[in-house]
Amino acid sequence: MELNEEQQLNEIKTNLATVKQRIIDACKQAGRDPASVRLLPVTKTVSPERLRIAYAAGCIEMGENKIQEAREKSEVLQDLNIKWSIIGHLQTNKAKYLARFANEFQALDSLKVAEELDKRLQNEGRAIDVYVQVNSSGEVSKFGLPPEAVKDFVKQLPVFSSLRIKGLMTLAIFSSDHDRVRQCFIKMREIQAILRQEAPAGLSFEELSMGMSGDYELAIAEGATVVRVGQAIFGKRPLPDSHYWPGLG
Numbered sequence: 001m002e003l004n005e006e007q008q009l010n011e012i013k014t015n016l017a018t019v020k021q022r023i024i025d026a027c028k029q030a031g032r033d034p035a036s037v038r039l040l041p042v043t044k045t046v047s048p049e050r051l052r053i054a055y056a057a058g059c060i061e062m063g064e065n066k067i068q069e070a071r072e073k074s075e076v077l078q079d080l081n082i083k084w085s086i087i088g089h090l091q092t093n094k095a096k097y098l099a100r101f102a103n104e105f106q107a108l109d110s111l112k113v114a115e116e117l118d119k120r121l122q123n124e125g126r127a128i129d130v131y132v133q134v135n136s137s138g139e140v141s142k143f144g145l146p147p148e149a150v151k152d153f154v155k156q157l158p159v160f161s162s163l164r165i166k167g168l169m170t171l172a173i174f175s176s177d178h179d180r181v182r183q184c185f186i187k188m189r190e191i192q193a194i195l196r197q198e199a200p201a202g203l204s205f206e207e208l209s210m211g212m213s214g215d216y217e218l219a220i221a222e223g224a225t226v227v228r229v230g231q232a233i234f235g236k237r238p239l240p241d242s243h244y245w246p247g248l249g
């Protein structure tokens with residue numbers, strides 16, 4: 001049976017409270033300040049009507065992995081003050097859309113996209129926060145730079161003055177083997193440590209966006225400062241992940 005609006009509101013509030021408490025617990029276990037971890041609700045496939053309810057439940061930021069879907073939602077929900085974060089691969093020819101409404105882009109992995117996005121943002125008179133995506137699992141299906149390419153890549157970013165580089169983003173391997181997932185997060189922490197020493201002036205690598213519904217506590221244990229959580233807040237998506245991550249399986 002479909003839930004009415006009030007039931008949906010309560011459901012989302014309850015799920016949010018549960019996730020937030022688990023974040024606090026994971027921080028305590030890791031000896032970290034819970035304020036050092038930001039929860040980014042991921043709203044892909046969730047309808048605009050439901051997002052209105054989510055907003056009322058306290059979701060001010062929303063992460064979307066497809067620019068077209070995000071753009072449509074941002075138009076329908078214009079009257080709300082939502083901060084949109086694009087967390088999926090961007091094609092160069094779509095950079096102009098992102099530049100118009102997004103507050104953040106977490107999936108930078110090419111110079112061509114950096115160049116086009118910077119140009120479009122300059123046109124709009126805007127600057128946004130940007131994370132460099134790293135393929136920490138080495139799977140061919142995943143977007144992101146190979147770990148060994150990150151250092152040289154970031155050296156070329158200071159010219160793009162509308163991109164405020166804040167950190168790194170990754171998707172860990174999809175595996176029920178915690179050790180393999182953890183290895184991905186550890187690799188990210190190591191890359192972050194190197195960049196903090198060696199990155200060009202003006203770029204910051206304080207943020208590590210890693211961890212999703214299935215692995216955010218593990219990610220926090222390894223230093224995540226942003227966790228991107230969808231299904232634990234909004235319920236299971238109707239189709240398998242391979243549908244939402246083109247190129248995966």
Ligand SMILES: *Cc1c(COP(=O)(O)O)cnc(C)c1O
Binds near residue numbers: 065229244
């Ligand atoms: C869908 C998605 C998430 C969230 O995954 P859940 O399993 O719903 O928590 C996180 N990051 C990216 C890039 C995504 O596309």
